[in-house]
Amino acid sequence: xxxxxxxxxxxxxxxxxxxxxxxxxxxxxxxxxxxxxxxxxxxxxxxxxxxxxxxxxxxxxxxxxxxxxxxxxxxxxxxxxxxxxxxxxxxxxxxxxxxxxxxxxxxxxxxxxxxxxxxxxxxxxxxxxxxxxxxxxxxxxxxxxxxxxxxxxxxxxxxxxxxxxxxxxxxxxxxxxxxxxxxxxxxxxxxxxxxxxxxxxxxxxxxxxxxxxxxxxxxxxxxxxxxxxxxxxxxxxxxxxxxxxxxxxxxxxxxxxxxxxxxxxxxxxxxxxxxxxxxxxxxxxxxxxxxxxxxxxxxxxxxxxxxxxxxxxxxxxxxxxxxxxxxxxxxxxxxxxxxxxxxxxxxxxxxxxxxxxxxxxxxxxxxxxxxxxxxxxxxxxxxxxxxxxxxxxxxxxxxxxxxxxxxxxxxxxxxxxxxxxxxxxxxxxxxxxxxxxxxxxxxxxxxxxxxxxxxxxxxxxxxxxxxxxxxxxxxxxxxxxxxxxxxxxxxxxxxxxxxxxxxxxxxxxxxxxxxxxxxxxxxxxxxxxxxxxxxxxxxxxxxxxxxxxxxxxxxxxxxxxxxxxxxxxxxxxxxxxxxxxxxxxxxxxxxxxxxxxxxxxxxxxxxxxxxxxxxxxxxxxxxxxxxxxxxxxxxxxxxxxxxxx
Numbered sequence: 001x002x003x004x005x006x007x008x009x010x011x012x013x014x015x016x017x018x019x020x021x022x023x024x025x026x027x028x029x030x031x032x033x034x035x036x037x038x039x040x041x042x043x044x045x046x047x048x049x050x051x052x053x054x055x056x057x058x059x060x061x062x063x064x065x066x067x068x069x070x071x072x073x074x075x076x077x078x079x080x081x082x083x084x085x086x087x088x089x090x091x092x093x094x095x096x097x098x099x100x101x102x103x104x105x106x107x108x109x110x111x112x113x114x115x116x117x118x119x120x121x122x123x124x125x126x127x128x129x130x131x132x133x134x135x136x137x138x139x140x141x142x143x144x145x146x147x148x149x150x151x152x153x154x155x156x157x158x159x160x161x162x163x164x165x166x167x168x169x170x171x172x173x174x175x176x177x178x179x180x181x182x183x184x185x186x187x188x189x190x191x192x193x194x195x196x197x198x199x200x201x202x203x204x205x206x207x208x209x210x211x212x213x214x215x216x217x218x219x220x221x222x223x224x225x226x227x228x229x230x231x232x233x234x235x236x237x238x239x240x241x242x243x244x245x246x247x248x249x250x251x252x253x254x255x256x257x258x259x260x261x262x263x264x265x266x267x268x269x270x271x272x273x274x275x276x277x278x279x280x281x282x283x284x285x286x287x288x289x290x291x292x293x294x295x296x297x298x299x300x301x302x303x304x305x306x307x308x309x310x311x312x313x314x315x316x317x318x319x320x321x322x323x324x325x326x327x328x329x330x331x332x333x334x335x336x337x338x339x340x341x342x343x344x345x346x347x348x349x350x351x352x353x354x355x356x357x358x359x360x361x362x363x364x365x366x367x368x369x370x371x372x373x374x375x376x377x378x379x380x381x382x383x384x385x386x387x388x389x390x391x392x393x394x395x396x397x398x399x400x401x402x403x404x405x406x407x408x409x410x411x412x413x414x415x416x417x418x419x420x421x422x423x424x425x426x427x428x429x430x431x432x433x434x435x436x437x438x439x440x441x442x443x444x445x446x447x448x449x450x451x452x453x454x455x456x457x458x459x460x461x462x463x464x465x466x467x468x469x470x471x472x473x474x475x476x477x478x479x480x481x482x483x484x485x486x487x488x489x490x491x492x493x494x495x496x497x498x499x500x501x502x503x504x505x506x507x508x509x510x511x512x513x514x515x516x517x518x519x520x521x522x523x524x525x526x527x528x529x530x531x532x533x534x535x536x537x538x539x540x541x542x543x544x545x546x547x548x549x550x551x552x553x554x555x556x557x558x559x560x561x562x563x564x565x566x567x568x569x570x571x572x573x574x575x576x577x578x579x580x581x582x583x584x585x586x587x588x589x590x591x592x593x594x595x596x597x598x599x600x601x602x603x604x605x606x607x608x609x610x611x612x613x614x615x616x617x618x619x620x621x622x623x624x625x626x627x628x629x630x631x632x633x634x635x636x637x638x639x640x641x642x643x644x645x
Contacts, residue, residue, distance in 0.1 A: 084601060369450060
């Protein structure tokens with residue numbers, strides 16, 4: 001046994017405790033670093049000097065060789081880490097939704113400040129004033145002013161929503177770039193970590209950096225991380241590999257023409273990325289659902305109002321004997337009078353875009369059909385065909401109710417002339433056009449000889465918007481679909497703007513028996529304006545008007561289950577408020593849960609200064625004691641050396 005063994009053991013003790021002091025110093029220096037994981041020194045005993053054998057020294061026991069640092073490990077709990085990744089994605093999702101839903105609420109500006117409902121109420125009141133004083137120029141001018149104010153207010157709301165949507169689209173593009181950047185950084189760290197591990201070291205700080213990047217990535221998009229025993233990781237997005245070792249599969253964005261050129265998120269090999277949570281998912285939802293649907297509802301309000309008011313206005317007379325004028329200006333999506341439209345912009349018609357169809361036969365709501373059949377109303381927003389059946393004993397009212405309560409984006413009502421009218425509604429899916437009747441097919445007589453919508457029953461007589469020249473299948477009158485983004489171009493008809501006396505407040509008389517009014521009623525008549533008031537208001541709204549207008553037709557449907565314009569505004573505002581409230585509650589809930597998980601991780605992996613100071617004293621004293629051993633052994637050896645001289 002060497003006389004220098006004691007010095008060697010002391011040296012090892014000094015080095016071991018010095019490493020401990022260095023690790024504690026590193027911990028304390030990173031005590032404010034949230035991405036840092038506390039590190040600890042693992043110390044083990046070296047193998048004893050002697051092993052059992054025939055040639056071992058004839059002495060009792062084994063002589064220890066001191067201790068050594070076997071590893072410097074970081075303290076982590078993988079279960080807590082995986083829960084934090086999951087909840088980080090959920091928290092970011094609801095935080096983003098909460099932020100932008102508040103912006104949408106601010107744009108709609110309900111119930112504070114001037115609102116859409118107030119502007120609409122002024123518009124209806126102006127029509128009521130014209131009905132009371134049809135020959136008064138001031139009431140007509142006031143109607144034009146209130147109409148322009150309402151249209152301008154809707155246009156401002158629409159454009160602000162559109163600007164917010166474009167801003168979110170830019171954020172989507174930025175987030176895709178950020179995902180790619182984070183994936184590449186994780187890949188680079190993987191390379192460094194493998195190199196260091198190959199040398200037998202623990203790359204703790206690099207592992208912390210990688211985990212921080214993964215956590216940041218999880219806040220943007222839902223990811224799943226699979227770890228191996230040697231700290232190799234695979235990062236999955238949508239069950240597909242985003243990062244595997246040194247390989248990164250990048251994301252790309254492509255402009256989507258069917259979605260106003262907004263960014264579509266794709267894998268680099270062209271497949272669409274299915275994003276389920278995280279900030280990116282919230283941005284896509286807000287952009288393509290919440291904001292877009294609100295914009296579509298504003299457009300739908302104007303389309304329904306423009307069409308309905310114009311219908312009544314054309315049948316009336318102004319102060320001059322002219323008739324047949326629109327009150328609102330109309331722009332159609334195609335110049336083709338039969339509704340043929342070029343969807344893919346290749347220079348060839350490929351579809352038929354019809355908004356409204358009126359039957360040729362007069363019917364009453366309580367008329368019995370007398371024959372059974374079924375009606376195919378085409379695909380709903382999920383792509384599944386909506387089919388309703390009718391029996392020979394069913395009434396017109398029953399079939400209309402089934403159409404209006406179905407999932408088809410179409411409404412039905414009987415107009416003032418007793419004709420069945422079908423209208424297209426806005427689409428809640430980007431896969432279908434807005435305010436376009438998609439498909440009509442009847443195995444029986446209801447849409448054909450009974451109401452006069454279609455010329456022929458069965459598949460041969462079916463109307464489908466995905467084909468051209470489909471207007472030839474229609475028996476009744478039809479309106480070509482309106483130009484897109486009605487809220488941006490809606491205005492009054494030029495004839496009304498240039499001469500308010502053309503406002504058709506008067507009804508007329510049919511003198512030749514063709515069911516069309518030929519001459520106007522006398523001076524002071526405001527019955528046609530009264531019809532428009534009745535159209536625009538529900539029974540609850542009429543109490544605020546000077547006269548009790550009564551509709552002479554069944555109410556039209558502004559949307560599914562909504563038969564009046566003012567409640568339609570209420571439904572838009574109420575829906576936004578409910579969604580915003582739900583997002584705020586979910587955000588608060590996720591924030592509490594995420595904070596709890598962060599606190600749990602801090603208890604496990606965070607630097608406790610008091611604990612580190614206790615360990616500092618322990619290693620300091622161990623260092624001093626080891627140094628004292630070296631000093632003592634040196635003195636002893638010096639004495640022995642002197643004895644030898």
